[in-house]
Amino acid sequence: MKLQPEPQMPRVWRRESKPHRFCPGCGHPLALKALGEAVDDLDWQDRVVFGCDIGCSLLAWDFFDLDTVQTHHGRTLPVLVGLKRVRPELVPIAYMGDGGAYAIGVQHLVSAAARDEPVCSLVVNNAVYAMTGGQMAPTTLPGQKTETTPYGRDPALSGHPLKGAEMVAAVAAPEAYVARGSVANLRQLKRYLLRALQNPHFSLVEVLASCPTNWRTNAAETWEWVEKEMPRYFPLGELKGGVREEERR
Amino acid sequence: MTAVIERERRAFLTGNEVVAWAALAAGAEVMFGYPITPQNEIMHYWARLAPRYGRKFLQTEDELSAGYATIGAVLGGVKAFTATAGPGHVLMQEALAMAEMMRLPVVAIITQRGGPSTATVIYSQQEVNLACFGGNGEGFRLVYSVAGLQDLYEYTLKAFGMAWRYRLPTIVLGDGYQAKMRGPVKLFDPARQGIDTGMAAPFLGAAGTPGRERPPVHLRNTYNLEEELLAVVEEQARSFEQVAEQVAEYEEEKREGAAILLVAHGIVARAAQLAAGRLRRRGKAVGFFRPVTLRPFPETALRRAAFEAEMVLVAESAWGQLERLVRASLSGSEVPVQAYRRPGMGITPEELEEELEKILAARKSSGWSRGDEVAARAADATGLAP
Known part of the structure; x- marks a missing residue:
């Protein structure tokens, strides 16, 4: 399908795979737009290797005109760690959901951060397992209804939501860059992504993102939730500043 | 690259040492591993030898990571390997299934220990099912079962060659006895003996800007439709059957x-x-x-x-x-x-x-x-x- 006139897209987006496959109102394409613009700004199309995971993130397997590898369960990170170890000139981006990064593959995230692997992780936090039909995620908020917490997440029963960015910031090297942005503030998100990509150490950007399909929310409620509700538990901002350009010289 | 072993020589080594020397001689650039008996000394020797030959080693957080990092290095276009056993081998199968799906030349040395589960650290032949058919797939991989130290040397060399020639994950299946026994081995430069140890080439990050100077490489495991997957697996099966005729070995x-x-x-x-x-x-x-x-x-x-x-x-x-x-x-x-x-x-x-x-x-x-x-x-x- 060819849209006329063609909407404005980052150069690095692959035209042939658009329109994309994400649900209407999904936060992924916004995060991928900010990422695409950041790669465009750096003009790094020949250096960036994109890795995506299982779940909704895998829908991005042919999203970019970038060499891409798709895997699952947060293993995107060790794949890119292996790649970076032998091809230091490449800039690998591990694009994962909160389930892959903070639950089933959390050991990879913690260990890559602790070892200060120079890989950029981009974790989309939409507070649910979306592709599998809306189960509780490590990031599901207290009281939030999901298919496996039909009466709302009860912290006494299933614990509190995991603050992944804070956890990573606690174990990462002093030079690491860790930030939490949101699809509700794309300018800020892009700024974080640019810093993350340019940081020659480990970096993590968590992105608060919407999932109206599984949240069962209308447009106004969706935006309210991602913009107001989520940051009350997951505060936005930079947790670790990385190495700034002026310090690197 | 200068040969690791210039002149043929006899050495008195354990099996795990033999594997490290073979991987060096085969031109492996990097090993990823996680401690588990009886495989440990492969890592120990590799970790000691690797820097002397400009090679790399990373001790990962688990065998999942070791397997997937090996995949990452292979994607980057270098010969890479890992080694594990027993419960570690169970985890490794996840990465090997991905290598099977994407046809990636990952080399894994398996030193079988007792099973099921933790069992003994010493010896068994109970990882045959896992080596041949582990993972949620069809077992499209090469598995060489070695019988002695000389075999370990030669089949480890060969594993790299076959893996890269046929783009198949390749396992060298040994065991704790062979890993730990010490004996005489003849080490040689594979090139001089005409043993192909493979030519590595990048899957990702090759020259040229993707989307401008060349199409982007999009490697995936995931398929939307049953028919799509069927076509992929049928093609893999056909290819594996052809390879099978050429590589099946026996004594x-x-x-x-x-x-x-x-x-x-x-x-x-x-x-x-x-x-x-x-x-x-x-x-x-x-x-x-x-x-x-x-x-x-x-x-x-x-x-x-x-x-x-x-x-x-x-x-x-x-x-x-x-x-x-x-x-x-x-x-x-x-x-x-x-x-x-x-x-x-x-x-x-x-x-x-x-x-x-x-x-x-x-x-x-x-x-x-x-x-x-x-x-x-x-x-x-x-x-x-x-």
């Missing part, structure tokens, strides 16, 4: 009119070979067959050998894992298959001799038709016996 000692064909793999094959040879020297009609590749399994050769025998005896340090491969190969034939199963136990030539004698005696007393000692002596006279 045999024939015996015309053999009463018993003794089948064993790995280190047990050495005991089996000795036992069969001793019996033949005593005039008994016993043949020997060792599958070297367990995937693909040398089915045609085994069928040919088995059909010439009265019966097949499978000996293994597992409860029927090799036996199942043998029975599948012989399906449709009338040749009876018996098993000598010793999961987690070493098998000596003496106990196999005893077992074979017992079977021969029982057969004889029940009026055996063909492979009796008279026929055996007749065969000896034709010079067929070693």
Whole structure:
């Protein structure tokens, strides 16, 4: 399908795979737009290797005109760690959901951060397992209804939501860059992504993102939730500043 | 790259040391690993040797990471390997399934230990199922079962060559006995012996800007439709069947009119070979067959050998894992298959001799038709016996 006139897209987006496959109102394409613009700004199309995971993130397997590898369960990170170890000139981006990064593959995230692997992780936090039909995620908020917490997440029963960015910031090297942005503030998100990509150490950007399909929310409620509700538990901002350009010289 | 081993030399090494030297000589650039017995010393020796030859090592957080990081390095276009065993091998299968799906030349050295689960750290042949068919797939991988230190050296070299030539994950299947035993080995430069150790090339990050100067590479595991996946797996199957004909390997000692064909793999094959040879020297009609590749399994050769025998005896340090491969190969034939199963136990030539004698005696007393000692002596006279 060819849209006329063609909407404005980052150069690095692959035209042939658009329109994309994400649900209407999904936060992924916004995060991928900010990422695409950041790669465009750096003009790094020949250096960036994109890795995506299982779940909704895998829908991005042919999203970019970038060499891409798709895997699952947060293993995107060790794949890119292996790649970076032998091809230091490449800039690998591990694009994962909160389930892959903070639950089933959390050991990879913690260990890559602790070892200060120079890989950029981009974790989309939409507070649910979306592709599998809306189960509780490590990031599901207290009281939030999901298919496996039909009466709302009860912290006494299933614990509190995991603050992944804070956890990573606690174990990462002093030079690491860790930030939490949101699809509700794309300018800020892009700024974080640019810093993350340019940081020659480990970096993590968590992105608060919407999932109206599984949240069962209308447009106004969706935006309210991602913009107001989520940051009350997951505060936005930079947790670790990385190495700034002026310090690197 | 200058050769790691310029001149052929004899060394007195453990199996795990042999693997490290072979990987160096094969041009492996990096190893990823996680501690588990009896594989540990492969990492120890590699970690010591690697920097001297400009190679790399990373101790990962687990075998999942070791397997996937090996995949990442392979994607980058270098020869890479990992090594594990037992419960670590279980985790490793996840990465090997991805390598199978994407046809990535990942090399894994497996030093089998006892199972199920934690079990013993010492020895077994209980990881045959896992090595051949682990993961949620069809087992499109190469599995070389080695039988001794020289084998470990040569098949580790070869594993890299075959993996990269055919773009298949390749396993060198050893065990704790071979990993830890020390003995004489002949080390040599593979290039001088004409052993292909593979040419690596990048899957990702090749020259040129993707989307501008060349199409982007999009490697995926995921498929939306049943038909899409079917087409992919059918193509893999066709390709694997073609490869199978070229790579299936075995070793045999024939015996015309053999009463018993003794089948064993790995280190047990050495005991089996000795036992069969001793019996033949005593005039008994016993043949020997060792599958070297367990995937693909040398089915045609085994069928040919088995059909010439009265019966097949499978000996293994597992409860029927090799036996199942043998029975599948012989399906449709009338040749009876018996098993000598010793999961987690070493098998000596003496106990196999005893077992074979017992079977021969029982057969004889029940009026055996063909492979009796008279026929055996007749065969000896034709010079067929070693």
